Amino acid sequence: MVERNEVLAYIILFIGVGLLVFTFISAYSLLAGLATIDPIPSLVEQFGEVLAPLIETCIRIMYLGIMGWIGSILTIRGIQFLTQTKHQNKQKKS
Secondary structure: OOHHHHHHHHHHHHHHHHHHHHHHHHHHHHHHHHOOOHHHHHHHHHOOOOOHHHHHHHHHHHHHHHHHHHHHHHHHHHHHHHHHHHHHHHHOOE
């Protein structure tokens, strides 16, 4: 019988893995040029056409870094929670 904590651990684990998969798909589509981020006109006017690609790249890096960080934290927490509940279940059966 699967306990509530174990189900919650699996949910957290799959959300974390899902975020990681989404991050890598987004990274591939952004780097392959399949998806683009439209530059903001006021920033283009202020900093010129030369800095627009740099700003776009920084936005991509921040976006992918945060998504990857959140996904990896959720995956780690899901695995820790899952191993902890399995260990507790073993102790209860003994």
